[in-house]
Amino acid sequence: MARWQPNARGRLERAAFELFVEQGFQATTVPQIAERAGLSTRTFFRHFADKRDALFAEEHAVPEQAARIIAEAPASLGPLQIVADGFDAVAAAQFSREKSYYIARHRIIQSDDGLRERQLRMPAALVEALRTGFEHRGVDPVDATLAAHLTATVFSVSIGRWLASPSDEPLAALLRDTFDRMRRTASS
Amino acid sequence: MARWQPNARGRLERAAFELFVEQGFQATTVPQIAERAGLSTRTFFRHFADKRDALFAEEHAVPEQAARIIAEAPASLGPLQIVADGFDAVAAAQFSREKSYYIARHRIIQSDDGLRERQLRMPAALVEALRTGFEHRGVDPVDATLAAHLTATVFSVSIGRWLASPSDEPLAALLRDTFDRMRRTASS
């Protein structure tokens, strides 16, 4: 018989999310989360650097996929061509839960300054992943940085539109549309 | 005779900066900062929300100036035209200390995860200021958001180039150059 229940990290994530919904982020303490997950407070901090991190367990997926797409792209393509071609794959692979989950999560994040700040790390990590990916292809450093920022902008704005959209516009379509509008805005 | 020494906030800022340079950010405690400034710990937290904030006292200046420039711009100009025209004024008004100060500050920020995260709030606040400024002029919300992100990108990348530049390229020139390159990158 196993000594511990499986998936400690996942249980902590779930317990944290539930408690944040029920009581709010600030009102829930780490001991509460740990208790609901059947673990000790100390173990929570072995899996997450801080209380906020339990809400951002999946944030590494996007930068990682972006880095993979860039690394595998044909050498002939420029940065923004790779990006435009890669949006469909990203939209298909990420945000695979029910949309209501992401909306509830978004509400929690907006309710707390620390969480809003924490959320900024994902686009920043995406920029970093894109920038190094482009640089490794020989793109000029400044151009790589700019292309990375433009891409992260399209991504962030698209997520915002997706979350705010009352209809069910697919993320892929919003990414393409936002990308086109970004280009038009830039050259206006 | 005055009951308290003047400029408590400024003394706290200065004490914090000195201690961060001398000992590093993590090794410095708030009681240490307060003691050097001749104030109590409690007073520190009346002026700053947390220990990191003492390094970001000036961060409101940029979004505020940006909002002012947009509000006062001729109605005929589009978002990015306003921005291009406003860079000179921003470069003249901001970053007025010795460059070595900003380099030292940058080194401190890079040394700590919490500070790196905290630093992301300025560009985010800038985006927000720009976005609302553009929206108040009647710009479509998505276009306003995109123009705000593009502007913040140019600003952030320019600051990065300025800090990394061994020569003394003026910030205004870097802003103009980065703006042009951003446009070229977007339409590539």
Next chain:
DNA sequence: ACAAGTGATGGCATTGCGTGACATCAGAAT
């Protein structure tokens, strides 16, 4: 098969952050 090693966890102690509540008192206001 037995011994030693591994790794995830629990428990405890500790430090420092951040906040609420109340007191103090110079200078301003009336």
Next chain:
DNA sequence: ATTCTGATGTCACGCAATGCCATCACTTGT
């Protein structure tokens, strides 16, 4: 002269976060 205001000090406290050591099911090596 009295009251008010506002920045500060003092004290107490809860919680976040980390270091250290013990535990013990499972794995590895001999």
